[in-house]
Amino acid sequence: MQPSPYTPGEIARAVPGRGELIEEFTERLSLMVDLQRLIGRVHVAFGERGIGKTSLLRAYQRLAEEREALCIWVTAGEPAGLVVQIIDGIREATRSWPQAAAATIREHLDELTVTIGVPGVASVSAKTSAKTKAATMAETVGARTLEKLIRATAxxxxxxxxxxxxxxxxxxxxxxxxxxxxxxxQHLQAEHPDIPAAVYAAGLPNAPEQIADAVTFSERFAYRPLEMLSVGAQVAALRDPAAELNVAWDSDALERAAELAAGYPYAVQLYGDAAWVAAGRPDAGGTITKRNVKTARASVDRDLRNLFAARWANTTPNQRRFLVAVAWLQEKQDFVDRADLAEVLDVSSRSLSSVRARLIAKGLIRSEGHGTVTIPVPGFAGYIRELEEDPR
Ligand SMILES: Nc1ncnc2c1ncn2[C@@H]1O[C@H](COP(=O)(O)OP(=O)(O)OP(=O)(O)O)[C@@H](O)[C@H]1O
Ligand SMILES: [Mg+2]
Incomplete structure (x- = not known):
């Protein structure tokens, strides 16, 4: 009996299907490490909950550490603010450095802490033009100091x-x-392109919009949408961890599991895990069959329903009406048109903007351009159709 090698709800050990992004990162890493160059654009991968954002960043981190890069990891959203989190990360990472080596870094760390920490300066919400200027000043000073800190560290x-x-x-x-x-x-890019440093971020589908709201020159950011996994990537995600333990998947079992998981990485891990259990946690030499996948289905459905229930509970009545309309329209077509939605909900199409934006921010719907939307996480639309009747 061997323990399951699958990782539902945990960082994936490998990220099949993300080859292009990994390749791109590897190339940028080489620019930094081998040629001592700055990566001038801030990279942002974005996608729904459970699509594999954190796993991707962790895979990048493993590659970077292999090449002896110093990695600072921040999970944004703490009240202290992003810059304070970066300061803390750098302080922590350089704590064991000898005094002589870290003296300049510590100086900048302290300077930046003071700049950022002045109440009402860096965090001013800029109501009047004087305040706007003060805020801009503080940000500029903060940015300069952050830049010096990055340089001193790198x-x-x-x-x-x-x-x-x-x-x-x-x-x-x-x-x-x-x-x-x-x-x-921006300063680094203009003045110090020889500093080997980079920023890689990940966030929900509204990340590009949040960033564009914060900075006017967000074209300096390189956005990378994370898509559902291809069949080939799902097969690799199921087969490879088992193969390492000398357990094989029958090909019809792989096909069925990939079909059921429909490309959603979290569901792939759930299927892998549940099929492993259904097969009796096989020893080396064992096989996972289509029958095991069939047995796995009930437990995967239960897990997914729990997830959907939590997401559903976390929505307002207005958002629910919107989701129900999308879920039913989506039964017949992949992408749901704004005008069709407005008709079903009997409101003007403009009045839908804010609820639409909130749902995108939550990662529950995805915008496919031209105002169309879709519920991308496999099974969620079906779950909603079971809960609520067709509003048409
Ligand atoms: N490329 C991949 N192939 C197979 N499984 C993956 C892949 N990437 C992630 N997973 C699995 O998918 C699930 C979600 O991964 P992860 O936590 O990285 O997603 P996330 O987008 O960061 O989610 P959240 O928005 O909830 O933070 C995990 O069970 C993880 O093991
Ligand atoms: Mg995550």
């Missing part, structure tokens, strides 16, 4: 081959923090 060639800042849940970062980071990166 420039220590003895200890650091490159500096990579990882920011998870970036949609929850404060606007001031995003602005400060963006300005700092």
């Amino acid at each position: 420039e220590d060639r003895k200890r650091v081959k490159a500096l990579v800042l990882f920011i998870d849940e970036v949609q929850s970062a404060d606007a001031d923090g995003i602005r400060t980071l963006a300005y700092a990166w």
